Amino acid sequence: GQQVMQIPQYQHVQEGEDFTTYCNSSTTLSNIQWYKQRPGGHPVFLIQLVKSGEVKKQKRLTFQFGEAKKNSSLHITATQTTDVGTYFCAGSRSGGSNYKLTFGKGTLLTVNP
């Protein structure tokens, strides 16, 4: 079945440093979504990428979708303590029933003030 691999599993940075998490799918995706889960909270939708090579920005966050639509990345510039949490990518496959999302294992980001 479809697998979505995400690295790294953990990342600890000093406040102000940049952070990147990478996501790779075993199959071509119709779209990829990114979610953030704060400790003790539930996943919150951040963004969806649909087009090959798409790049989207949200303030300090930059999301990319690979040309082959099999990989994606999330980059945070100049991290802040409010960025702490687990970032999940979730891929949806073309023709998949009900647009079922397959989640990566997530990257836990901790930020040292």
Place this chain on the structure above:
Amino acid sequence: GAVVSQHPSRVICKSGTSVKIECRSLDFQATTMFWYRQFPKQSLMLMATSNEGSKATYEQGVEKDKFLINHASLTLSTLTVTSAHPEDSSFYICSARGLGTEAFFGQGTRLTVV
């Protein structure tokens, strides 16, 4: 974004009893609802997908007789953990999708079986 309400947020039950968890879409009609289970510091594992008015589709390895899912209306889905055991203790999260592909998550339910 759209709001999905999940209730209860926490529940403690005795081994052998059943627990029902509700998931409601408050301001949109959810054509599809998903139920996930999340172990501590791990990812979300899809348990089942349900469409309003039809039987849920369960993922491989998930016992449909143990995790009963009902999607009676476009705004409500329920997950009932039957004859719960300590190994069923986990964080259960629902998500709902309307006309788009974006999923909106409920707040989650932390189930503890003692």
